[in-house]
Amino acid sequence: MKPGTITFAGAGPGAPDLLTVRVHTAIAEADLIVYAGSLVSPEVMAHARPDCAKHDSAPLNLEQITDLMINAAKEGKKVLRLHTGDPSIYGATAEQMRILDQAGITYETIPGVSAAFAAAAALNVELTQPGISQSMTITRRAGRTPVPDGEELSSFAAHGSSLALYLSISDMAGVVQDLLAPGAFTPETPAAVVYRASWPDETIVRGTLADIAEKVQTAGIRRQAIILVGAALLGQGEDSLLYAKNFAHGYRNRSSEPVSLSPSLVTPFLRFGGRIALYGLTETGCETARSLSRLLNATAFTSKKHYQEMENEICFDPRRLAPLIARNWRRFDAHVCVMASGIVVRKIAPLLESKETDPAVVVLDEQKTYAQSLVSGHIGGANRLCQDISQLTGAQAVLSTASDVHGHTAFDELSATRGWRIENMDSLKDLNSALVEGKSIGLLGFSESERAVYEDQSNLHPITEESQLAEVDALVTLDAEPLPDFAGPCLRLTRLPxxxxxxxxxxxxxxxxxxxxxxxxxxxxxxxxxxxxxxxxxxxxxxxxxxxxxxxxxxxxxxxxxxxxxxxxxxxxxxxxxxxxxxxxxxxxxxxxxxxxxxxxxxxxxxxxxxxxxxxGPLTLRQGAASNSADARGKIVAIGIGPGTRAGMTHEAEDAIRYADCVVGYSSYCRQVEWLTGKENVFSTGMRSEIERCDEAVRRAADGKTVALICSGDAGVYGMAGLALERVEVLGELQRVDVEVIAGVTSSCSAAAAVGAPLMNDFATVSLSDLLTPREIIEKRIDAVVTSGMACALYNPRSRKRQALLDEVLAKFSAARGEQTPTAIVRDAGRPKEWSWVGPLCDMPIEEINMTTMVLIGNEQSLISNGRFYTRRGYEKKESY
Structure with missing residues (x-):
């Protein structure tokens, strides 16, 4: 679609799979759609972008409809006027186009499948049969909209040819009367009514002109129906000459001999059958990736600068493209990169292993001019995906594999599409080379239909006897062992069930x-x-x-x-x-x-x-091994999100959350990363459900998923990393689940940075929470820190139910280090509502302390100057050098 141009299109009779590809593309690209109300299936409208403005034309008059379209077109938007069926038949498009001409707005039309043809398909009939009717008239009976003189229904009925009547079902008795009046049709003439052709509630009523009106009334059909009339409905016409063996035309000579035909290879419209990731960097590249993802049912990864929050769209930092592709490498079967091929080559180079296991990689330019197969053209399917993209966008498929350049079907391509396992990959190169070089190749075990792919190549021969081996340079066997006397290269293939x-x-x-x-x-x-x-x-x-x-x-x-x-x-x-x-x-x-x-x-x-x-089973032995290798194992990634803000999170943590299959964590922490997860595939629980959360993470990882286990601060500091490692072992999943730990900024570091640099030398961290650690042990640890002289950071210092312990701890530090010891408290460190206080221990505002507060206690090297709290490292004692 072109910005500023209005596109008229036909949505077909109703079934979403009867949309033409061009209409499907137009719906997916449109900024504004004016559609024919309930006559257009909701499944058809589901192809539109979430941000597309959609207007039901049913309650609107002509002026309102055209005003909507003209205003949007003048704003440079892509406008779609979506009619039912085909817009050229009873679509009332001419009057809209006249107004657009007056406004100087350009427009174009995309045809659709009309209801008459959907009705004929529902009946399985041909409306133009030799000896019965070679004409088919589309018309309607006069109603509130009159018909011109000479176009009365009776005048068309006089011909006796096949008729398709629109907008006429409300007076079926009158229709029958008009059809019988000229005499060409009789009461025995077949007639059929198809209600809502191709919709789930499609209804067919068959009869003759003698009884069809009564049957329609009994069925309660009063609208949205096509009437078909004519002897062709019986299917008893004469054979055409088109396929007669004694009839010659430009593509077939006349012959009286029976012809034996090999079944031809039937090519489906879209041939690639895997998960696809698309990547866009620039504004145009992101739009191309976005629109193509809707056509391929793929996931679009777009630069965060041009992200539009569409369905199946994920934003990423373009500086992190390499780790993004690395994380996605095994998660998707194909990667389509809308960018320069040089960028792609550099990013994927460290990931490449083997043509047997590497996913398909395709490079598409921003203007959708060329789709280049870069990696895994045959087994991985990159060549087929290029051809699919070519079908959808008009881009030229650029295939550089030697066999395709010479117009041959490579043996690994045939195996990948037919489901044959390649038993000895080391021979594949020799056989494909022989194919390209025109050497004589024997085919052993191939059926006639399987050989049909090579029927135009004279250098491939079926092998039925051992004596024929002397005549070929190479051999391909299918479900057959190579004959013992053959010494040349041999490729062994096996049909998989x-x-x-x-x-x-x-x-x-x-x-x-x-x-x-x-x-x-x-x-x-x-x-x-x-x-x-x-x-x-x-x-x-x-x-x-x-x-x-x-x-x-x-x-x-x-x-x-x-x-x-x-x-x-x-x-x-x-x-x-x-x-x-x-x-x-x-x-x-x-x-x-x-x-x-x-x-x-x-x-x-x-x-x-x-x-x-x-x-x-897999197509190659190595694929089978790979599916059971570490690459196929599930993984828990224990991630420290720091204070929970975007600025306080590492790129590594952000990437890990964004590209995980699912997220598990404490409810509050999961809410802090909703900007990354979009609330999708998230399992969260409240406090004191840590084991439940970890076990859920293990269960999901054991299913082969990558699970992001969210922790505040650092996952390994009072976080969930240790528990995850423990639960994987306890649940017996060591063989199926890996655990990776990604560091985060822990609260003691955030708090220290907020007030200065109080932890410059040795320091200790102690949690005062006694939920997991007995109080007597906490007290022993505090005593050790007090006597050690180290600075101290207290986690979880005070709750509503636990207040006396902090008082006792502070009293110990005061007695040992003095009441003027420099201290600080920082609440919600690193978060938008961060609050801090710095001062001597004796003045600490204890009532301001809660579970989201860090308490920092200095030592004899600590001081407060100009409101900043820091500890001397001792550099002044060191000699210069």
Missing amino acids: LVVGVGCRKGVPSEMIASAIRETCARYGLDEPRIEQLASVELKKEEPGILAVAEANGWKTHFLPSSELEKQASPNPSNFVAKTVSTPSVAEAACLAVGQGRLLAPKQKLGPVTISIGTM
Whole structure:
């Protein structure tokens, strides 16, 4: 969409998956949308940005609608006028365009799927059949809006060709009367009414002109319906010449011989099936990342300067790009960087390990002109992702892998898309080189459809007999051992069994589920006989359609609880599904949970059925090892947030919280970092629930997540780091959970800085809280500090129930060091409401002290000067050198 230009677009008949890609993109990019009210599905409008201004056109008149659009266009905004169906059919767009012409506003139109075609699809009919009708008329019966002379319904009925009637259902009896009047249609002529075509409550009424009016009245249909009339509804026309074997045209010669066709590779629209992270640095780069993330259902990481708080958008400090990518490296299957390729190369260089395990990396320029596959083009899928981005944005996919440059399908690319395991990666380079160089390659164990990918390459040959080995330079085997007499390079591939994940509405018939699985297999070039397992959510364990499909195919079934499915990192989660079944993904998550392999077909929504297909196990042996390595372990990161302010937190702590999968902590501390977490994926408890919090952190980390355990000050100073290490061991999770500790600014340091430098030499810290340490032990420690002569910092000095202990402690220091000993108290150190006092011990305002206060006590080297409290280090005694 162009700023300052108004785009008219058709939202289709209703189903969100019938949106065209261009309309989907326009909705995601628009600053203002004027939409056709309840005729546009809420699921369609959900693609709009949260900050997009949305106006229902139903209560507005023409002037109000055009004023909204013109004013927004003059402000340079991207304006979308979203009509139902196709805007060119009964869309009332011409009158709007005339006003825009008068105002000097430019506009454009994006077509949509009209309801007549959705209705025909619902009926599974062709409206133009040889021998019956080669015409289809779209019209309406005159109502409050008259029709021009010569366009009365009876005049079109006189032709007897297929008719699609809009806006006519309210007087069905009158429609029938008009249709029968000329005589071309008879009472036996087939007729059908489709109410809300493609919507969940779609209703179909079939009949003839003799009974259709009565059936419609019985069904209670009075609006939002398409009427289709004509003999074509019976589907009994003559065969066309288009596919007749004795009919020649520009793409096929006439032939009387039967033709044997190899099944072709069916290419789906979007081919990459993994979690995607996008990164933007500049204003334009961030906007590109943001808009593309909505199309790819990805997470956009945008520079904090240009952050807009959109859904699935996370801001970051651009100076911290390298640690951000490092933390995300294994969390995402692909990284799309909207920036210069040189920046990306430098940032990812330390992270690269192997083409078997590295995620895909794609570089996209800000203007979406070029999408360059940088890392893991085949196994990782970067080439496929580039092609997806090209489809969505028009960017040119830049693929530099030798096989793709020469127009060949590399063997690792074929394996990655078909779900074949590469058993000997060391031979892959030799075989791909042979492919590019045009050497003779034998294919052993490949079916006809699997060989079809290479049917245009004369240097690849099926091997059926051992004698043929002498004719080839290299060999690829599929589920077959290499023949013993072959000495050349040989690549061994194995077909992995497949698992299908299924989600569906209640009561969907088995035939519809089976059809959805077949269509998904066809889209992604997968062999349905390889499916061995079927998985879904536990709520579907008694769904008749699912059980019938599994039984008919002999598939083992798995019905997993929602709590298990929500742990899976599915690439296409849904908030609607999460609200319905308590997990954001069913088909994809079930596939990943059961298969523990590669998602070959990401979520495909086919009417009321959702399908995903994946492998049982990884594509390479090293991937399998990596999935069980330390990289796959969960982690607790015990993080000290200092005083809890943004300024008082280290970059390392900020990054760790921002990029953690979830956050666990004391309620007050979690509130202090809401600017980082957005309240998402946070588990918090009140005081005295430390073990409960730590155990929750361990449980989540054991599920493979990175958990930020939030602590005030420093995690290792009266924090939770030690308890986290202890609970991991107690709960027996040492093999699955690592603990990392990130330092923070502890309160004694913040308090000391607030009043000067009282802790310049040796000092001791003592907590006066007796909840975990018996009082008699605290007293012994205080006695030791008093006699040591060290300065002292007292944590947790005084509570409402514990006041006498502080009095006793101060009395001990006064007796040993004198009542004029320099002291300070600092409340809420490092926070916006910080308050401090400095003075002699005898004047300390004890009533100002509470649990958020630090008490600092000096020694004989301490003094107060000009209101500042500091301790001499003794440099004056040191000789100069």
